[in-house]
Amino acid sequence: MNMVPALADSRPAVAQHIYEYNFEERPDLLQKKYNSETGLGTDSFHNSSENAFSVKVPEGDYKVRVKVTGVPDVTRFLVFSEDRRVMSNILEIERGESKTLDFLVNVRNPQLATAEQDPAAGPRVGLRGDEGISRNWDDKLTIALSNNDVQFSQIRIEPGRKPKVLLAGDSTVADQASQDYASWGQFVPGLIRNRVVVNHARGGETLKSFLFSLRWDKLLSQTQAGDVVLIQFAHNDEKKQWPRTFAAADGAFPEYLRAFVADVRQKEAIPVLVTPVARRIYNEQEELLNTHQGYDEAVREVARATGVPVIDLTAQTTSFYQQLGQNEAKQAFAANGKDRTHHNYYGAWMIANMVVNSLQALYPELIQSENTLLDSTSPTRPGELVITPDLWPDMRPAAVEISGS
Structure with a gap:
């Protein structure tokens, strides 16, 4: 060289x-x-x-x-x-x-x-x-x-x-460059030390749009034997108001997932399915609603049927919000807690820890990570991770509207 x-x-x-x-x-x-x-x-x-x-x-x-x-x-x-x-x-x-x-x-x-x-x-x-x-x-x-x-x-x-960890997903996974928004995908590079993390996620994406926009082709072009590919969708696939990319939980959605799994295996790489992160939406009894009802289970079912491991972020993030309580859980979300889908630094960092801990438990011989602070039985509280503006600079010339909800 x-x-x-x-x-x-x-x-x-x-x-x-x-x-x-x-x-x-x-x-x-x-x-x-x-x-x-x-x-x-x-x-x-x-x-x-x-x-x-x-x-x-x-x-x-x-x-x-x-x-x-x-x-x-x-x-x-x-x-x-x-x-x-x-x-x-x-x-x-x-x-x-x-x-x-x-x-x-x-x-x-x-x-x-x-x-x-x-x-x-x-x-x-x-x-x-x-x-x-x-x-x-x-x-x-x-x-x-x-x-x-x-x-x-x-x-x-x-x-x-180096071997890779590649990410496919939506705005809850994508690199967020503006305002106080953050995603779990943009923290994974700093937590995994022996693999290059390649984040192809994009706000507003669905399984269909990810395929037809050639993002999936680009991801596969960078995938080699032994790489790990994490796939998290559903936030936007479930939107009937987007008829071109809507995919029913008991219809096209699991079939597209199966095709993605087959593509990864064809590259002799390792697919890992991820259920969608939970939204912070409560019913009248102040109980968290599963707004992904049917889609999280579809991911689990495809994982069972294809023999693919699953990281259950729907369950893990629901438990996380419940442990924080309704008032404190706001402090894990963007727009000073007004956004109920997208996270801020604290929330995204906590979820990234969940992902990397889960991935390391699945493949301890493949994933070498930094020491994480996450204790699932007693999570780090928002007040224990102080993020000042000079730690999270904007990387756009003007505020950017976030795709997807």
Whole structure:
């Protein structure tokens, strides 16, 4: 593998070179904004507290090493990649102190290999909404620190194929880049250390739309033998007001799930079905309603029939909300608790712990995780995980409407 300075005249066309920057020796690199000609530079959104740096790289998997240095007396911070994917636990650093972090990142673009059935223009994932400015689909790798009280000292980006955990799902799984919204999928990269986590989930998606927009094709194109593929749908499949993508729990929905399972197995990979996270909706007796009635059981039934393991997030999240109580459960949800489907940092982080703990219990030989704080018998309370705005910076130029409910 070749070592290159990774400036414009030496940037490789394929993922086979190491990109390495020492900002202690070259502080001028942090004074220049990203542009496509140089292929590197600072890349923070103007309305955000983030401290971001981007490097133009080909699609592929990368091992990243970041050295950072604290500026004020004591600072808490997070490390992100791409669209607010969480790559670290909350860290604390003192003035002049340095910390080095290692993590794995996948970079992708919308292109797909051409098949005989494709139109002349060639196949692409059907991006929509704000995905045109999404860091998840551009031609660069963006690494961000949650605030400017922590500065980059060094960055090393090295191609390196690792086994993967791939995620297919809706807005409760997708990388949420705006406001106080978060999903369990964007926390999994920081919890699993021996596999690249590739999150293909998108807000508003159903099994049908995920297939017809070619998101499923793109996911499968990145899937290799031995990879783990987590599949969580139902939130939007159950919506009769969306007739084009509605799939009945006792009709098309389980059949599509079976096809997804068969596709993963055809790649010699490992499918894992996930029941949908519960909504926070109560009846007149203040009891949680199962708004996914029939769909969660359809997932379990397909898992039984196909011999596929299932992570029962419907049951786990219902228990979680009940343990918190109706008033405290609001503090796990976005829009300051007004949203009853989508989570904030605390809620998403708790559910990500549930997923990774369940996955490790299923495949202890395959999944190496960070030490988690989750105790299912006595969960971390919202007040025990204080998230200030400088830990969760916006990564959009304006507030984004969240797809799905």
